[in-house]
Amino acid sequence: MNTMIGKTVVEAENQRREAALREDYASLGERLARRGVDIDAIKRKVAAYGVAVPSWGVGTGGTRFARFPGKGEPRNIFDKLEDCAVIQQLTRATPNVSLHIPWDKVSDISELKQKGAALGLGFDAMNSNTFSDAPGQAHSYKYGSLSHSDAATRAQAVAHNLECIDIGRQLGSKALTVWVGDGSNFPGQSNFTKSFERYLDAMKSVYAALPEDWRVFTEHKMFEPAFYSTVVQDWGTNYLIAQELGPKAFCLVDLGHHAPNVNIEMIVARLIQFKKLGGFHFNDSKYGDDDLDTGSIDPYRLFLVFNELADAEALGAEGFEPAHMLDQSHNVTDPIESLMTSAMEVCRAYAQALLVDRAALDGFQQDNDALMATETLKAAFRTDVEPILAMARLEGGGAIAPVATYRASGYRARVAGERPAVAGGGGGIV
Numbered sequence: 001m002n003t004m005i006g007k008t009v010v011e012a013e014n015q016r017r018e019a020a021l022r023e024d025y026a027s028l029g030e031r032l033a034r035r036g037v038d039i040d041a042i043k044r045k046v047a048a049y050g051v052a053v054p055s056w057g058v059g060t061g062g063t064r065f066a067r068f069p070g071k072g073e074p075r076n077i078f079d080k081l082e083d084c085a086v087i088q089q090l091t092r093a094t095p096n097v098s099l100h101i102p103w104d105k106v107s108d109i110s111e112l113k114q115k116g117a118a119l120g121l122g123f124d125a126m127n128s129n130t131f132s133d134a135p136g137q138a139h140s141y142k143y144g145s146l147s148h149s150d151a152a153t154r155a156q157a158v159a160h161n162l163e164c165i166d167i168g169r170q171l172g173s174k175a176l177t178v179w180v181g182d183g184s185n186f187p188g189q190s191n192f193t194k195s196f197e198r199y200l201d202a203m204k205s206v207y208a209a210l211p212e213d214w215r216v217f218t219e220h221k222m223f224e225p226a227f228y229s230t231v232v233q234d235w236g237t238n239y240l241i242a243q244e245l246g247p248k249a250f251c252l253v254d255l256g257h258h259a260p261n262v263n264i265e266m267i268v269a270r271l272i273q274f275k276k277l278g279g280f281h282f283n284d285s286k287y288g289d290d291d292l293d294t295g296s297i298d299p300y301r302l303f304l305v306f307n308e309l310a311d312a313e314a315l316g317a318e319g320f321e322p323a324h325m326l327d328q329s330h331n332v333t334d335p336i337e338s339l340m341t342s343a344m345e346v347c348r349a350y351a352q353a354l355l356v357d358r359a360a361l362d363g364f365q366q367d368n369d370a371l372m373a374t375e376t377l378k379a380a381f382r383t384d385v386e387p388i389l390a391m392a393r394l395e396g397g398g399a400i401a402p403v404a405t406y407r408a409s410g411y412r413a414r415v416a417g418e419r420p421a422v423a424g425g426g427g428g429i430v
């Protein structure tokens with residue numbers, strides 16, 4: 001397998017930190033043992049955990065105002081896979097890449113598959129794009145795609161999704177994620193019921209083309225690019241879609257796609273209860289769909305989401321297999337550093353959620369002891385699980401300190417010499 005960063009760099013960086021890590025791990029292990037928790041069991045679960053990286057995340061994003069390209073940005077999907085391989089090599093938490101069509105479209109799909117295999121990367125859910133026009137396409141998506149008033153435009157959007165399934169099938173992907181920008185900017189511009197009927201009708205054609213072992217994830221979003229109404233607005237609409245389509249259809253929760261202060265962890269619990277949670281797009285936000293780095297604004301909310309997931313895992317919820325993916329836009333940081341940090345934040349929230357004393361929590365809930373119930377969650381959240389994460393990385397062949405190791409490797413400067421700056425490149429705020 002090809003490694004993007006020299007093993008001697010990783011080993012030298014790890015060597016400087018290993019003794020301290022072993023001390024910290026032993027100390028944390030003692031403290032957790034007092035709470036009846038086996039640190040090695042938690043570490044094994046964290047080591048087995050993975051969150052997919054979106055191919056578009058490794059390019060610098062942008063806002064509606066401007067995009068400021070970074071040095072050595074990937075020029076195409078092959079460069080993107082190499083950057084994704086750096087993230088996986090150092091964090092050991094991102095074994096799969098989620099592709100976006102047409103941004104990642106290639107003439108020879110087997111070449112792409114081989115590149116992934118050579119880098120030790122698999123392919124996660126495929127993402128279709130009917131929120132912008134591809135060069136030369138017959139019908140514009142300016143006024144919508146799967147819900148468009150024009151049948152030919154809807155048919156074109158369906159055909160694009162079928163193409164994504166076909167490419168994904170050849171790559172070994174097992175899921176399609178559909179997010180549409182369809183909606184309206186003015187009251188009266190579109191008929192809510194008719195546009196949703198058209199959307200459902202089009203999605204039924206996409207659903208019918210799913211291979212037997214595939215799932216389709218529909219992603220809701222409250223606003224943007226449409227600012228008055230969106231066709232797939234909220235989790236309730238999303239649940240209706242999954243119900244209408246059938247057993248292979250699930251809801252995808254992007255943490256940034258809700259109104260401010262919405263209780264996302266409760267939405268997650270509802271979708272788990274009714275067996276329709278398909279997966280996540282992790283990111284963080286302060287105001288809207290900010291696509292900031294996961295855990296950078298509200299790590300407690302991320303923990304509370306993972307608390308619901310760990311609860312379902314502990315109960316052995318039937319058919320519970322959500323897909324986890326990052327979905328962020330990096331405007332002021334090196335995308336590789338942001339994605340590594342974010343992947344580690346997701347692992348941290350998972351590890352903390354595994355520390356929740358569920359029997360004690362259940363007892364406090366039964367007794368209506370609100371204070372002790374919430375303190376039970378806080379006790380897990382306050383635990384510094386970094387030694388667990390770092391040990392899982394070290395034992396998996398990764399880096400104890402991924403960002404420091406990445407900086408020491410000089411990877412960005414090296415690729416900057418090989419990759420001339422490009423103005424366009426697929427990326428942005430999705």
Ligand SMILES: [Mn+2]
Pocket residue numbers: 219254281327430
């Ligand atoms: Mn998303």
